[in-house]
Amino acid sequence: MTDQTASLASFTGEEAQKKLRKRHRAERRFRAYGVAAILFALAFLVFLFTSIFSQGWSAFLQTSIKLPVEFSQDVINPSGNPDAEDEIFRANYVKLARAALYKQLGIDAEDRKVRRDANKLLSRGVDVQLRDMVLRDPSIIGKTEDVWLLASDDADALLKGSIDRKTPSDRRAVNDQQVAWIDQLVDKGDMEKRFNTGLFVNGASSNPETAGLGVALIGSFFMMLTVVLLAVPLGVCAALYLEEYAPKGKISDTIEVNINNLAAVPSIVFGLLGLAVFINFFGLPRSASLVGGLVLTLMTLPTIIITTRAAIRAVPPSIREAALGVGASKMQLIGHHVLPLSLPGILTGTIIGLVQALGETAPLLMIGMVAFVVEYPTTPLDPATGLPVQIYMWASSAERGFVERTAGATMVLLAFLIVMNSLAVYLRNKFERKW
Amino acid sequence: MNRFAIAASTLAVAALCTGGPALARDQVQIAGSSTVLPYAQIVAEDFGKTYSKFKAPVVESGGSSAGLKQFCKGVGEGTIDIANSSRPIKDSEIKACAEAGVKNIMPVRFGYDGIVFATDAKSDAWALEPKDVYLALAAEIPVDGKMVENPNKTWKDVNDKLPDWKIVAYIPGEKHGTREVFEEKVLVIGCEAAGGHKIYVDGGMDTKAAGKACYKVRKDGGAVDIDGDYTETLARIQSNPTGVGVFGLSFYENNTDKLNVATMDGIAPSVETISSGKYPVSRPLFFYVKKDHIGVIPGLKEYVEFFTSEKMIGPDGPLADYGLVPLPEEELEALQEEVEEGKVLSM
Numbered sequence: 001m002t003d004q005t006a007s008l009a010s011f012t013g014e015e016a017q018k019k020l021r022k023r024h025r026a027e028r029r030f031r032a033y034g035v036a037a038i039l040f041a042l043a044f045l046v047f048l049f050t051s052i053f054s055q056g057w058s059a060f061l062q063t064s065i066k067l068p069v070e071f072s073q074d075v076i077n078p079s080g081n082p083d084a085e086d087e088i089f090r091a092n093y094v095k096l097a098r099a100a101l102y103k104q105l106g107i108d109a110e111d112r113k114v115r116r117d118a119n120k121l122l123s124r125g126v127d128v129q130l131r132d133m134v135l136r137d138p139s140i141i142g143k144t145e146d147v148w149l150l151a152s153d154d155a156d157a158l159l160k161g162s163i164d165r166k167t168p169s170d171r172r173a174v175n176d177q178q179v180a181w182i183d184q185l186v187d188k189g190d191m192e193k194r195f196n197t198g199l200f201v202n203g204a205s206s207n208p209e210t211a212g213l214g215v216a217l218i219g220s221f222f223m224m225l226t227v228v229l230l231a232v233p234l235g236v237c238a239a240l241y242l243e244e245y246a247p248k249g250k251i252s253d254t255i256e257v258n259i260n261n262l263a264a265v266p267s268i269v270f271g272l273l274g275l276a277v278f279i280n281f282f283g284l285p286r287s288a289s290l291v292g293g294l295v296l297t298l299m300t301l302p303t304i305i306i307t308t309r310a311a312i313r314a315v316p317p318s319i320r321e322a323a324l325g326v327g328a329s330k331m332q333l334i335g336h337h338v339l340p341l342s343l344p345g346i347l348t349g350t351i352i353g354l355v356q357a358l359g360e361t362a363p364l365l366m367i368g369m370v371a372f373v374v375e376y377p378t379t380p381l382d383p384a385t386g387l388p389v390q391i392y393m394w395a396s397s398a399e400r401g402f403v404e405r406t407a408g409a410t411m412v413l414l415a416f417l418i419v420m421n422s423l424a425v426y427l428r429n430k431f432e433r434k435w
Numbered sequence: 436m437n438r439f440a441i442a443a444s445t446l447a448v449a450a451l452c453t454g455g456p457a458l459a460r461d462q463v464q465i466a467g468s469s470t471v472l473p474y475a476q477i478v479a480e481d482f483g484k485t486y487s488k489f490k491a492p493v494v495e496s497g498g499s500s501a502g503l504k505q506f507c508k509g510v511g512e513g514t515i516d517i518a519n520s521s522r523p524i525k526d527s528e529i530k531a532c533a534e535a536g537v538k539n540i541m542p543v544r545f546g547y548d549g550i551v552f553a554t555d556a557k558s559d560a561w562a563l564e565p566k567d568v569y570l571a572l573a574a575e576i577p578v579d580g581k582m583v584e585n586p587n588k589t590w591k592d593v594n595d596k597l598p599d600w601k602i603v604a605y606i607p608g609e610k611h612g613t614r615e616v617f618e619e620k621v622l623v624i625g626c627e628a629a630g631g632h633k634i635y636v637d638g639g640m641d642t643k644a645a646g647k648a649c650y651k652v653r654k655d656g657g658a659v660d661i662d663g664d665y666t667e668t669l670a671r672i673q674s675n676p677t678g679v680g681v682f683g684l685s686f687y688e689n690n691t692d693k694l695n696v697a698t699m700d701g702i703a704p705s706v707e708t709i710s711s712g713k714y715p716v717s718r719p720l721f722f723y724v725k726k727d728h729i730g731v732i733p734g735l736k737e738y739v740e741f742f743t744s745e746k747m748i749g750p751d752g753p754l755a756d757y758g759l760v761p762l763p764e765e766e767l768e769a770l771q772e773e774v775e776e777g778k779v780l781s782m
Contacts, residue, residue, distance in 0.1 A: 287464070370497070374483050375483065
C-alpha cells in the first residue's frame with residue numbers, strides 16, 4: 001500500500017510536475033527542430049526559384065523590329081525563273097532587311113560607319129526569317145510587306161535592362177547613336193518585346209536571339225522514348241523473376257547487392273560504358289539520341305527494378321494464396337493479380353526513374369551529346385542534344401543574352417519535372433489500394 | 436497485354452539497332468577546344484544557312500587534347516572529321532594518329548586569339564608587364580641572387596604603380612590550352628626579365644628545365660586555377676572585386692561593361708595590336724582535318740573551304756566581329772592555297 005501511494009505521489013507531486021513540464025518542453029523543441037529543417041529546405045527552394053525566375057522570365061520575350069521589307073525581285077530572283085531554287089536559297093536577304101532599316105531610321109546609306117552601327121540593331125538571323133517567308137510563299141517576291149524582324153541581342157539586352165544606360169558609351173555594347181535609334185523605334189511602336197516562340201522551336205545558334213530548345217526537346221523526347229521502351233520491360237521482368245521465381249540464396253543475395261550498388265554508381269560511369277560498348281563496339285553513331293537513351297536505360301534500370309520489387313512485395317500473401325488455391329498457375333497469378341495490383345507502384349517508380357534520366361548531363365558528355373546541333377534530328381540516330389545539355393552549353397557562353405536563356409531553359413526543364421512528378425503522385429493516389 | 440508490350444518493344448529496339456550502322460553519316464562531326472568552339476559554331480551555323488544540300492556540322496567541345504585524342508582514334512564514319520585546337524598538334528599526337536591509320540592530316544591555322552588580364556570594371560585600368568605577373572604569381576622568385584619562396588603579399592609589393600590589393604589571380608587550369616600560352620608568353624618572359632631563369636641555369640639546370648621551373652605558380656591561394664570556362668572566372672571576379680582574371684580577348688570584348696582590361700608592356704589588347712604582333716600574349720588557333728574523309732563525308736571539303744573563305748575569317752567577317760584576330764592578308768591567301776591543294780602534315 002505504502003508503495004502505491006508513494007508512486008502515485010511521484011506522478012502528482014511538485015517534483016513530478018517539474019519533470020513533466022521538462023518532458024513537454026523537450027517534446028516541443030523536438031518538433032521545432034523538424035519545422036526548422038523544413039523551413040530551411042523551403043527557404044533554399046524559394047531562393048533557387050526566385051533567382052531562376054527573376055533571371056529567366058525575360059527569355060520568353062524577344063525584341064523585334066517592325067520593318068516594311070521590299071521583297072525585291074532583283075535581289076531574290078534576278079533570273080526571273082521561279083524554279084531557280086539555289087538562287088532563291090542563297091539570295092542576299094540581309095540586304096533587304098538592312099535597306100528597310102535604313103529607310104525606317106531615315107539614315108544615309110552611304111556613310112559606312114553609320115551603316116555599320118545601324119546593321120548591329122538587326123539580328124544575324126534575319127536572313128533565315130525572310131528566306132523562310134519567301135520559300136513558304138514565293139508569290140511574295142516583288143511585294144512590300146511589314147515584317148517583325150528579330151533585333152540583335154544587344155538591342156534586346158538594352159530594352160530588357162541588362163545593359164546599363166549609365167555605363168559610358170565606349171564601354172557599352174550599344175553606343176549612344178544606337179541607343180537613340182532604339183528609343184526612336186520604340187516610341188513609334190516599331191520595336192517591342194514579343195513572345196519568343198523561337199525559344200521552343202529553333203535549334204542551337206551562336207546568336208542568343210535565334211537560339212532555341214527545339215533540337216534539345218526532340219532529343220530528350222527520343223531518349224525518354226528509348227528508356228520507356230527498354231527499361232520498363234527489362235526492369236519489370238527482372239523484378240518479377242527475382243521476386244517470384246528466383247530461389248532465395250547466396251546468388252539472389254549477390255544479385256540484390258549488385259543492383260543496389262548499380263543504383264549508386266556515378267552517372268558518368270554509364271557514359272564511359274556507353275562510349276566503349278555502344279559506340280566503339282557496336283558502331284552506333286556518335287551524338288545520337290538512341291545511344292543517349294541506351295545509356296540512360298542502364299542508369300534507370302536499377303531504380304525501376306528496386307521500386308518494382310517493392311511494389312510486388314506489397315501485394316498481400318492472402319491474394320496469392322487465394323489465386324493458387326483456386327488452381328491458378330504461377331503465370332496466371334502474376335498476370336491476373338500481382339502485376340495489376342502492383343502497377344501503381346511500378347508506374348511511380350518508372351516516372352521517378354524517367355525524371356532522374358531527364359535531368360542527367362554527365363553520361364551524355366562521353367557519348368558526344370554535349371554538342372552544337374543546328375538541324376532537327378528526324379530519327380533517334382541523328383545527332384541531337386538534351387534539355388540539361390542545352391542549359392549547360394548556354395551557361396558557358398560569353399554573350400549576355402545566353403544568361404537569361406540559361407535560366408529560361410531551366411524553367412522549361414523544371415516545368416517538365418514538376419508535371420512528371422505530379423503525375424506520379426496522382427497515379428499513386430488514384431490506383432493505390434489499401435488492404 | 437503485357438506479353439504483347441514486351442514483344443513489341445523488343446522488336447522496335449531490334450529494328451532501330453540493326454538499321455543503325457547501315458545509314459551513312461551525312462553530317463560533318465567536329466570536336467575539340469572550347470576556345471575554338473564559338474568560332475566553329477558560327478561557321479557551322481552559316482554553313483547550314485548557305486548550302487541547301489548539306490546539313491550543318493555537329494560541334495562538340497571538351498578541350499584541345501580530348502578532341503585530338505578522339506581525332507586520332509582512326510579513320511571511318513564512326514570517328515570525327517575535324518579536331519579544333521587552341522595549340523599546335525604535338526609530335527606524340529601525330530604518332531598516335533599514324534598508328535591508328537590517320538596518316539593524312541590537313542592543318543588549318545585560321546586566326547589568332549589574344550589572352551588578356553582584366554580586373555573589375557570599377558577599378559582603374561592596370562598597366563602590367565610580364566615581370567609583374569611573374570613576381571606576383573610564381574612559386575619562387577629571385578631575391579638578392581637566390582630563389583626564395585614568393586614573399587609578395589600585395590600587388591603594390593610587386594610594383595609601386597599597382598594598387599594595394601591582396602594578390603589573388605584566377606588563371607586557366609592546366610587542362611586548358613590557354614594555360615600553356617600563359618606560361619610561355621608571360622611567366623617565362625617575366626622570369627627571364629626578373630633574372631630567375633639565369634639563376635636556375637647557373638644553378639646547373641639546362642634551359643628546358645629552367646623554363647619548367649619558371650612555370651611553377653604559388654600554391655598559397657595567390658594563383659587560383661580555374662578548370663571551368665571564362666564565365667566562371669568572371670563570376671569569381673564579381674564576387675571578389677580585387678581579383679585579377681585571365682580571359683580570351685573575345686570573351687572580354689563581350690563583357691566590356693563588367694571588366695577593365697590591363698595593358699601589357701604598355702600595349703592595350705585589341706584586334707589591331709594582336710594582328711600586328713605588338714601585343715605579346717597571343718596564340719594561333721587551329722583545326723585539323725582528316726584528308727581521308729574528304730569525298731566520303733558529304734560537305735567536309737565545302738566546310739573547310741567555307742571556313743577559310745574571306746567571308747568568314749576575313750577582317751569584316753562574323754568571326755572577327757566575335758573577337759577572332761584575323762590572319763594578315765598574305766597569310767590568308769597562303770592558307771587558302773594550302774587548303775585548295777590539300778596540303779598535309781609531314782609525318
